[in-house]
Amino acid sequence: MSIAHGIRTLGVLGAGQMGTGIALVSALRAKVPVLLYDQSQDQVKKGLAFAEKLLEKDVSKGRIKSEEAKEARERITPVDPSLGLKGFRDANMVIEAVSENLSLKQTIFSTLAAELSPDAILASNTSSISITKIAASAIPKGASAASEEGKASAGRVVGLHFFNPVPVMKLVELISALQTTKDTLDRARSFAVACGKEVTTSNDVPGFVSNALLMPFINEAIMCLEKGTATRDDIDTTLKLGMNHPMGPLQLADFIGLDTCLAIQKTLYEGTSDSKYRPSILLERMVDAGWYGKKSGKGFYDYQ
Ligand code: 3HC
Numbered sequence: 001m002s003i004a005h006g007i008r009t010l011g012v013l014g015a016g017q018m019g020t021g022i023a024l025v026s027a028l029r030a031k032v033p034v035l036l037y038d039q040s041q042d043q044v045k046k047g048l049a050f051a052e053k054l055l056e057k058d059v060s061k062g063r064i065k066s067e068e069a070k071e072a073r074e075r076i077t078p079v080d081p082s083l084g085l086k087g088f089r090d091a092n093m094v095i096e097a098v099s100e101n102l103s104l105k106q107t108i109f110s111t112l113a114a115e116l117s118p119d120a121i122l123a124s125n126t127s128s129i130s131i132t133k134i135a136a137s138a139i140p141k142g143a144s145a146a147s148e149e150g151k152a153s154a155g156r157v158v159g160l161h162f163f164n165p166v167p168v169m170k171l172v173e174l175i176s177a178l179q180t181t182k183d184t185l186d187r188a189r190s191f192a193v194a195c196g197k198e199v200t201t202s203n204d205v206p207g208f209v210s211n212a213l214l215m216p217f218i219n220e221a222i223m224c225l226e227k228g229t230a231t232r233d234d235i236d237t238t239l240k241l242g243m244n245h246p247m248g249p250l251q252l253a254d255f256i257g258l259d260t261c262l263a264i265q266k267t268l269y270e271g272t273s274d275s276k277y278r279p280s281i282l283l284e285r286m287v288d289a290g291w292y293g294k295k296s297g298k299g300f301y302d303y304q
Contacts, residue, residue: 005030005187005190005191005193006092006187007030007032007092007093007191008032008092009032009034009091009092009093010023010032010033010034010035010091010094010095011034011037011079011087011091011093011095012026012034012035012037012094012095012097013037013085013088013094013095013096013098013108014096014097014099015037015043015044015046015047015048016038017164017166017295018097018125018164019036019038019047019097019125020036020047020048020050020166021162021164021166021167022097022125022162022166023036023047023051024054024076024166025167025196025197026195028055028064028069029194029195030191030194031072032075032194033075033077034075034076035078035087035088035090036048036077036078036079037078037081037085037087039081039084041081044078048076048078051076055069055073056069085111085112085115088112089116091116091120092116092117092119092120092121093120093121093187093188093191094112094116094120094121094122094123095123095125095160096108096109096112096122096123096125096126097125099263100127100260100264100267101263102130102133102134105124105126105134105137106133107137109122109134109137109138109157110139113137113138114141118156119156120156121156121158121184121187121188121191122138122156122157122158123158123159123188124157124158124160125160125161125162126159126161127161127207127211127260127263127264128207128208128211128263128267128268128271130177130204130271131157131175131176131180131204132178132179132204134177135154135155135157135178135179135180136154136179138153138157139153139154140153151179152181155179155180155181155184156180156181156184157177157179157180158174158175158176158177158180158184158188159173159177159204159208160172160173160174160175160188160191160192161175161208161210162197163210164255164256170196170198171197171198171199171200171210172195172198172199173199173201173202173208173209173210174188174189174192174199174200174201175202175203175204175208176201176203176204177204178204185201206267206268206270206271206272207264207267207268207271211264211268212268215261215264215265215268215277216268216276216277217249218250218252218253218256218261219261219265219277219279219280219283221235221249221250221253222249222250222253222280222282222283223280223282225250225282225300226280226281226282232300235248235250236248236249236250250300250301253300254294254299254300254301255293255294257292257293257295258286258299259287259293262283262284262287265278265279265283266279286299286300
């Protein structure tokens with residue numbers, strides 16, 4: 001299939017809540033074949049089962065025809081686990097949605113740069129890690145960052161930041177690394193639009209626009225709880241009913257994942273040295289305790 005964004009086959013790396021959502025909107029809305037890979041086969045199974053539930057719900061609510069659901073389902077193919085990232089060779093765009101760990105992402109992007117064709121777009125769904133640092137790892141062995149080959153390879157790396165839950169949230173934040181070319185930005189933007197999203201653009205600063213604003217807000221709410229300013233429920237209700245937020249900040253932190261919130265806040269604090277981004281001690285302790293929010297069954301709320 002040849003469409004404006006030119007994406008013939010998409011690879012999605014990571015079948016957690018973000019990766020699964022990205023695979024689903026790409027198959028259903030942008031109508032591209034999707035290769036889905038996760039090192040955990042169990043995670044792939046869970047992701048596909050969740051996508052199936054969402055498709056069935058859309059059919060039962062009359063939003064899509066059962067034929068469209070069938071086509072979307074058939075467009076998503078799990079990658080043979082024995083192939084690893086080599087399974088993405090036919091993709092001309094990959095979106096990485098693994099955990100927030102710079103060295104893991106650098107290893108992945110270095111491998112993708114070696115395995116995929118030179119015109120393939122390499123996108124990261126990172127919430128806060130520098131796209132410029134990730135792009136610097138997507139350079140073929142032996143080439144320098146300043147060589148034509150190095151610049152072309154790093155120039156196809158871009159940030160494509162989706163929001164949770166991906167099928168529901170209307171935004172994608174597009175982040176340009178120092179190296180990103182205009183062609184890469186244009187194609188990535190067209191792809192996000194084909195997925196049914198509005199696109200905003202941010203420079204590559206810690207947290208970009210979204211998390212540079214959201215995380216201090218969440219952290220301040222946790223500090224209110226820590227200081228005893230108000231109860232959990234009063235903090236959340238104040239923001240829900242007083243400001244019409246769909247979730248209070250503590251419920252939202254649980255929903256995003258407290259480990260993810262902490263990782264983003266650390267990136268913001270380390271990347272700016274600005275004390276306003278220092279994570280609260282209570283957040284650190286909750287993550288130490290293994291209380292990661294909704295996904296682990298316990299956070300500021302209980303989900304058993
Ligand atoms: N995946 C897919 N769909 C989901 C979902 C999920 N995890 N959770 C809820 N939905 C769907 C429901 O199925 C329902 O769909 P329907 O209209 O077809 O029935 C719809 O969302 C509304 O759900 P509910 O009626 O159950 O509940 P709510 O009305 O309370 O809405 C919500 C749920 C959409 C999650 C809403 O509470 C909300 O918008 N919360 C804020 C979410 C938010 O701020 N997300 C951004 C987080 S920040 C981020 O992702 C960036 C990262 O870098 C940290």
